[in-house]
Every structure is written in structure tokens, then in C-alpha cells.
Amino acid sequence: MFVDILKLILPIIAMLLVGMAARKWNWISVEGAQGFRSIVGKVMLPAVLLDAFIFADYSTDILIIGGMVLVWMLLALGIGYLVRRFMKTHGTFLPFLVTADEVGMLGYSLIGLLFGSMGVASMAMCDLGHTFFVFAIAVPLLQAVSGRKTSVKSILISILQSFPFDAMIIGIILGLFGTGRAIEANPAVSSIYHAVIDMISGPTTALILISLGYELAFRKEVMKPVIQAYLIRLIIMAGVGALCSFLIFRFVPYSKTLMTALLLLVTLPPSFSIAIFGDLGDESEFVSTTMSFGTLVSLVLYIGVSIFALR
DSSP: OHHHHHHHHHHHHHHHHHHHHHHHTTSSOHHHHHHHHHHIIIIIHHHHHHHHHHSOOOSHHHHHHHHHHHHHHHHHHHHHHHHGGGOSSOOTTHHHHSSOOOIIIIIHHHHHHHHTHHHHHHHHHHHHHHHHHIIIIIHHHHHHHTTOOOOHHHHHHHHHTOHHHHHHHHHHHHHHTTHHHHHHHSHHHHHHHHHHHHHHHTTHHHHHHHHHHHHOOOOHHHHHHHHHHHHHHHHHHHHHHHHHHHHHHHHSOOOHHHHHHHHHHHHSOOOTHHHHHOOOGGGHHHHHHHHHHHHHHHHHHHHHHHHHHHO
């Protein structure tokens, strides 16, 4: 098992170090790193999601899991608003840092390393409620807090302009019409389809980790509130997550793959959409450092998740 864990962790560390070295020695420009994220977010990740939802097993289970994850995120957001008074500084965006996860850029990659397409499919069931929360609830609230004008029209536009969300919806529609079964029924079509998807999605994890390593930066001055905020996040996500996971498995048969996906929702860093959609102003350094710190913490906790998944 120790060797299996090293096989998962060391490549992750290596790619992060490549990203850090690329920034230090200017191998990649800021624009180049942004290009990595753009390609992943607009091409590779949508391909992964499209594939996962085309072949998903549609039943009441996916509605229960997605619905409970939505409740999980809503409860975490509400608790975040209640506890932010205990932050002496940097409390403005705390509610958004203690809910939602970076599922798209990190979650799918990490569970894919453990379980392959089965893991991606389990994470996709959780992400159905999670994505709705991020784009329909968290982002509009974030923009309101940031002082941006929001409307139903602007909310719908931001949702529809999200490539991963679009891929998810298209995948669900195709899956419900039996496209996955039709593909698998024809060996030639199936082999060509999977070859194309594998080629598109193959570099996803490496590019994501390089771009994350590129962004890792810390300043001593902000580390105390960052650590405080992240401890609050872990306590909230673990507590609410335990309750919601218990309720999910009251109605859905237990599986280690799904349990691993739920554990990752506890350990993943905050959603990077905070930095993308929020006008953070003076809080920009605090938020970005919290996300960078959270990325490192999530990779350390991933060792424990890996031990659970592989035993």
C-alpha cells in the first residue's frame, strides 16, 4: 500500500514543483499559465464531464446525492455567515471560503487517479448539486458582496457560459437518451470514442497541477488569518459533510467510490470561482493565499483519503 500511495502522491508533488520552477525561472509567463487553465476549463474538463455523464447510471440516486450535496453547501455557507464575526480581520469573504470546493480543476483529477472513470462518475453525481450551488447561488451572492450589480439575466448568462456546466447538461441529456449504451454496443464506435476522449482529457491532471504550482505563493503577514480561516473551513465542511453523508447512505447503497468522493469534498480547497467572479479589492491577497494554502493542505489530506480508498 505504501508504494501505491507514493505512486499517487509523488507525481502530484513533481507537477507542483514543475509549476513553481516555471514561475521562479520564467519558463512560463503569467499569460501562459492562464492559458493552461483556460484550455483545461474550456476543453479538457468539459470532455471529462461529458464522458462521465453520458455513461452515468441515471436513477433516483443521482438526485438524492446531488440534492444532499446542495444542502451541504448551503448549510456551510450559512454557518460561514454566522462565524465570520469571530474573524478579527478578513471576514468579508469568509462565508465563500468555507463552502464549495475546487471540484473542476482538482477534484476530478484526484479521484480519477484512484478509481479512473468510476471515480469521475461518482464525483460527477456530487458535482450536479455542487455546480448548481456555485453558479446559481454562490456566485450571485459573491458579486453582490463585491458590489457588482446582479440580475436573473446575468446569473443565467454566467451559468450558460460555463463550459463545464454546459458539458454536464449535454452529457445528462445524451445519457438519458441512452447514448452511452449505444456507443458501447458498437465496438468500433466505442474504441474510437474512448480514444478521442482519452487523448483530449489525458493531460488534464498534469496541466492543472502545473498551473496550481505556478500560483503557490505565501507571505508571512497574512498567514495567521489564512490558517485560522482554513481551520474554520475544515471544521464546518467535516461536520456538515458527516451529517449529509450519513443521510445520503440512508437512501443510497454504500460504495467506497462514492464515500471517497464525499471525503474529497471535505478536503478540497475552496472553489477558484471566488477569485474569478469576485471583485476582491484589498482582500485579494488573503483570498488567493487561502486558496493556495488550501491546495497544499488538500494534497496532504489526500494521502489519508488514498489510504482509505486503497485499503
